[in-house]
Amino acid sequence: MSNKTKVVLIGFDAWGAYSLPKADMPLAKRMAKNGSSAMNARCIRPSKSSCNWTSMVMGANPDIHGYIDWDTAVPAFETPVDHYGLFPTIFALIKDQKPELKTGYFYEWDLMRLFCPDAAAHKELLPGLSYDSAQAEKIADYIRKEKPDFTFVQFDEPDHCGHKAGHDTAPYYELLSQLDSFAAIIEKGVKDSGDYDDTIFILTSDHGGIEKDHGGDTPMERNIPLIFCGKNIKTDYTIKSMVMIYDIPATIAYIFGVRPPQPWIGRPVTEIFKLGT
Numbered sequence: 284m285s286n287k288t289k290v291v292l293i294g295f296d297a298w299g300a301y302s303l304p305k306a307d308m309p310l311a312k313r314m315a316k317n318g319s320s321a322m323n324a325r326c327i328r329p330s331k332s333s334c335n336w337t338s339m340v341m342g343a344n345p346d347i348h349g350y351i352d353w354d355t356a357v358p359a360f361e362t363p364v365d366h367y368g369l370f371p372t373i374f375a376l377i378k379d380q381k382p383e384l385k386t387g388y389f390y391e392w393d394l395m396r397l398f399c400p401d402a403a404a405h406k407e408l409l410p411g412l413s414y415d416s417a418q419a420e421k422i423a424d425y426i427r428k429e430k431p432d433f434t435f436v437q438f439d440e441p442d443h444c445g446h447k448a449g450h451d452t453a454p455y456y457e458l459l460s461q462l463d464s465f466a467a468i469i470e471k472g473v474k475d476s477g478d479y480d481d482t483i484f485i486l487t488s489d490h491g492g493i494e495k496d497h498g499g500d501t502p503m504e505r506n507i508p509l510i511f512c513g514k515n516i517k518t519d520y521t522i523k524s525m526v527m528i529y530d531i532p533a534t535i536a537y538i539f540g541v542r543p544p545q546p547w548i549g550r551p552v553t554e555i556f557k558l559g560t
């Protein structure tokens with residue numbers, strides 16, 4: 284695909300796919316309608332945070348990358364590392380193979396600092412991102428000013444809400460609505476940057492949840508939403524492939540024309556692209 288294509292990847296922690304029909308999330312629903320989506324994309328086991336966020340940027344599963352639990356900060360066993368000292372991430376691939384591309388990495392959960400090497404042009408912790416629209420505005424400002432080619436945004440909610448109030452509860456849906464409005468702030472930044480028509484948005488999650496926990500294998504925990512919308516993406520299209528969370532970075536690599544490294548097992552979701560792109 285053209286190098287002019289840009290990608291904005293937004294993940295909400297513990298956003299289960301089951302919730303979308305019931306949720307007040309106009310942006311997510313619009314992007315699903317105007318794009319390609321799967322409501323049965325699957326996170327890896329266990330359905331917990333660190334092991335899945337790493338899979339989302341590392342193109343492999345815990346058997347391979349070694350981040351095995353919710354709070355794994357360093358691999359649990361010896362794994363391949365690149366010259367940044369990490370299991371190869373999508374950021375490293377882009378930096379090494381397309382150094383002209385600019386990447387931004389924004390995260391609310393401090394542990395996420397460990398999953399991005401110096402390969403990102405911009406890396407920023409945004410405490411309270413899930414609650415403070417001013418933090419989302421910072422991302423939008425960065426996009427307006429820097430016009431990054433790849434932007435990654437990690438929201439740390441509704442995970443905590445799921446543990447406290449419970450998944451699939453009124454407070455959980457209130458938070459999802461708020462997060463959707465913050466994603467709209469980021470989308471506005473892309474519009475203002477002038478790059479909207481060249482951008483593919485990806486909305487997803489690291490895992491879902493059930494009652495006040497997650498980590499198991501119920502569909503509420505394992506099925507994550509995966510929405511692609513934007514340049515050259517089929518509209519109103521339901522993804523037919525079996526998609527795993529580690530296919531997300533493989534798809535981003537495909538979009539940017541960078542070659543995945545040998546340890547990656549993710550496969551690009553090519554059926555989402557319009558013919559001839």
Ligand SMILES: [Zn+2]
Pocket residue numbers: 296297331332333442489490
């Ligand atoms: Zn999580």
